[in-house]
Each structure stands twice: as C-alpha cells, then as structure tokens.
Amino acid sequence: MFDRAGLIAACEAHGRIVRVVIASVQGSAPREAGAAMLVWDSGQSGTIGGGALEFELAAAARELRQDRRSRHALGPDLGQCCGGAVEMLSEVYDLNRARALPHDLVARGPDPMPLSIKRLMKAARNQGQLPPAQLKDGWMIEPVQPEDQDIWIWGAGHVGRALVDVLRHVPGHRLTWADTGAERFPRNVPDGVTTVPAIDLPALAAHAPEAAHHLILTYAHDIDLGLCHALLTRGFTSCGLIGSATKWARFRKRLATLGHRVDEIDRITCPIGDPSLGKDPHLIAIGVAYRLAQSTQTIPRRLETLA
Template identity: 35%
Template sequence: MRVWRQLTDFITRHGAAALITVHEVKGSAPRERDARMVVRPDGAFHGTIGGGQLEFLMLDIAREMLSQGRGPARIIDQALGPDLGQCCGGRVKILIETFDKRDLDDIAPLVEAEAKGGLFDIECRMQEGRVWRELASEADVAPGSKWRETHGEDRTPVLLFGAGHVGRALVLALAPLPFAVRWLDDREDAFPSHVPANTSAIRMRSPEAEIAEARPDSVVLVMTHDHPLDLAITAAALRRGFPYVGLIGSATKRARFEKRFRELGLPQERIASLVCPIGVSGITDKEPAVIAASVAVQLLQVRERRQLDRNLSPLAVSGGT
C-alpha cells in the first residue's frame, strides 16, 4: 500500500485522516514494525496492523482522535496477551497521528518518493506533540528523539513471457501480492483490455533485450505459444543467472530442453537450476487457476528465501540502522 498517497486521498476527499503505525515490537506480534493502516473519519480504512482486538482498539482510538480534530500524536504501549487476550504474547508500541489539509504540503514529497517505487527511509522526530518527517540522508539517525521509518513497496520484479490461459491466470493470482509483473507477448491483441495495477502488459519485440535489461533479482516465467521461443527465452534467462527461471511443461519437455541447452553450451549448474514443471510439488490439477495459485506460492517462497539471505548477509548484519 502506498501510505502517503492513500493518506492524501483521504484528506482531500474527507477533510482528515489518521495514520496508525506499528512503532515498536517486542516478542511475538501480529505484524512487523512499520506495518500501517490509514483511517478515514467514518472508520473506513486501508491496510492492517494484524487484525484482532489490537486492530479494533487502535481503530477506535484513531476515530476518537479524528473526532477531536488535528492534534498531537499518541504512542500507545500495548501488551497483547494479558491486556487483549491475544495469544501472540508480545508487546507493541502503536503510533497514531491525525492529519488534515494543513499537512498536504508536508506530505507531498513523501507521495513523490512513493511514486518512484521501491523502499525509502524517512527521518522522524517528535516536535510539539507531532511527528515531523523528511527523507532520510545517508547519516545515521541520532538516538533519543529521532528515529527512522521505512516506507514504500518492496516488490519483486517478475518477467512473465506468454499471455495464454495460464499467463492470464497467473497475472490475476499475483495481483494482490508483492510483485511487479512485466507481462510480455509478441502477438497482437494477446492481452486483455484491463490488467492489474502491479502489471505492465507489453508487446514484445526482443526477448533477448528484455532478459538483458531486467533487474538481476527478477524471477522469470516462460509460457509462450511457441516451443522454439520458449527454448530461446529460457536459455537466455539461464545464462543470465536469475534467482528463479520457471518453464511451463512436463518432465518430458524438460528432458528435451536440457539436451538442447547442453548443445548450446550452458553450464550444467545453470541447467539444473531450471524449474520445470513449475509450481509447488503435490498439486497435479492442470486448471490454469490452480497452476497459477501453485506458482504464486512458489514465487513467494523464492522471495522469502531471497529476503532472508539479504538480511543475513554480512553487509546487512553490520550496516543496520
């Protein structure tokens, strides 16, 4: 969710809005630090801090604060087990703020930063009861009255080659998930008239150029209408060494393609990394929607492993803020 755009929309349409943020987490909690929800004066909201009694209570507090007009922020220190009966057992601090049209100019740079995509940090400080924010510099935040928040959307890029039945089902399966899909097909009128917001449908001119220009952390799925085209795209993707290259097809198709890959001189370790058939094991139904759901789970597993590897890298361990 693009928090600052949503907040701006609520303020513009309804005159005011509240922002609820998970400010600190100790122990087990329904959501992680920096989880957020944006609340209208009538109680409608976008986002979640985990549901359950915690979310209901914070929504009530936010609505009460909005009824009193734009005012000071509140930090609520909340135990989950004894206070709310939630079995998580941890403790959270929740930051609740109210905004109105006076804040739109201050919010505008944050809306612009969100629109660029990716994650970004905001440096925060409490001043006169309200939180003041600015885009963070490279310098570390001083302890005490200042802290950093992370905003934006961490979407994993997906190159999806092919707009057939499974391609269409997969685009819909990935629509609510943290992926940015570049959907490619060389056929005229291959795409539906409407695609999800996280998807760009593109008439493909050069699959080699698409592979060469893709981000190195992209995941690649190949399911075109043409086997020789599948072969060429898959070979190029394997050479590039993406974290996931998936090819729709059977074990027989894989064996035939592996033979051709060896003839093309691809290293055996790259050939072995190919995912074919695609999807999680144990699901044999070949309905497009079922295949798409299975592949979506597999991509989430790949994304989770990549994030874990990044968080455990020496740079991540030594360079945290």
C-alpha cells in the same frame, strides 16, 4: 512486515505520518502483532482491525507529536467483543526519518540495546530467516517488507492468464506480461500489469531487469528455448519453465550445446509450481505464488547493523 517503501511514499504525499502498529497481543484480538496503519491529517491507510480501537487510535494519531506506547483491554476499555488486550506503538515520521530506516530489520527501544535483541539480530543474520514482528524486552522488532520484485510472465495463454489473475493479488511484485502480439492478451488486462507485445521475445529478454523473476510458458517450444538461452545469458533472480520431464531433458541438452554450464542450467526450475496440485492453470499459479511468497521470508543479502 514493515512497509518502508509505503511509509516513504506516504510521507512524500502527505508530510507528517503516524504509523500505528500492534506491538503485542494477549488473548483474542482482531489483528496480529505487526499489523499497522498509517495516519495523516486528512486520511489513513491500512488497518489494525477496525472497530473502536482503530477509530480511537487514528483520532489520537492526528494529535500526536511524539512517539507513544499504549495498552488497551479491548473488552473493558473499548467495548469490543474480543476478550484480549493489545500493546500499541504509535510513531511519528517525517520524510527524513522514514528514509533513514534500515532496509531489512527495524529494531527500536530504550538504550542500551538488550543482549537478547543483539542475539536475535545475530541469529537472523547468520540463518538468513526473518524473525516475526514482536515486542521483546521493551524493544519492537519488525522485518522490513522487501522492495517490489519484478516478475516477467512470458506467454498469454491459459496458464499465463491464470498467473496474472493470481499474482496480481500478491503484494510486493511488479508484473510484466509479454507475448508475440497485442492480440494474444485478453481485452481487459488488470490494473498494474504492464503488457509488452514483441515479435522476438528472446530479444526482448535482454531488456528485462537482471534481478527479475521469470516464468516461461509460451505457445512454442522454440520460443521457450530461446528465452531460456537469452535469460541464462542475461542473468536473473529465478526462472521457471512450464513443461514435462521429457521437454526439460531435451532443453538441458540443447542449452549445454549452446554453451551454458550445468550449474547455470540447473538454476531454471521445470516444471513451475507444485506438481502435486495438478495441471489446472490456476492450481499451477497457486503453486507459483506460494513459492514466491516463501522466497520473501529470508533476510536480504545486505543486513543493516543495528547494534
């Protein structure tokens, strides 16, 4: 995906940036269409597969002053063992150009936009599905990586620790980890994870972003219920609760008694993850991570008009 936020951050830190992206692949190649790297005068980030191709294009990017498209036969031209060929697009960005990019789909090519591209964009808008990165009829199309989503993990027990261990490796998320006391967290919390000890977790829920995803798995059913009630009142993008069918049936009745409509209660998923994988904490976490990854493959509510 096109990491718009990462490109903007790179422009803010380093000024002029060249984004080098694989536009298309024929045969065998180290990376797929859409793989990209950012290059600036004193460094680079990301990878298009390493080796001679990456070295050559990174060096060329530092001298580049305007967008360039190039084709490389990996074996004959570069001596790489891959037998395929790649078409590359190198684009020069400053901060203004990066900020002007759409938030959902980036499509660019020679004017006028072909009918095939207009149809692809319309289908993406109507069906809500992100198209893969591709070069089509001379136009490069890439879905934009959504801005980081907030995930709040409620509970620092075995499942909570497994969720943090797995989700911290999944790009595109900010993790906030809450429990009733600082002593409940492990001694070494991974970088990038914000811990919040709070005696009253349901009260803390009122301060979570309305667009956050929530995973409730504390040590006490009354705290879990209080969090469900607080989050239904607060609002959320998604909410998952660990528990059995019996626990969820009881919670549904009590949440209805607390004044929540059935359609609101049904927005809470119980149990979390994929039950077919089993109840091991890390298998639960893998199921959760898979579902979150699936949720990023849809068009955001606001689709830019590119035609």
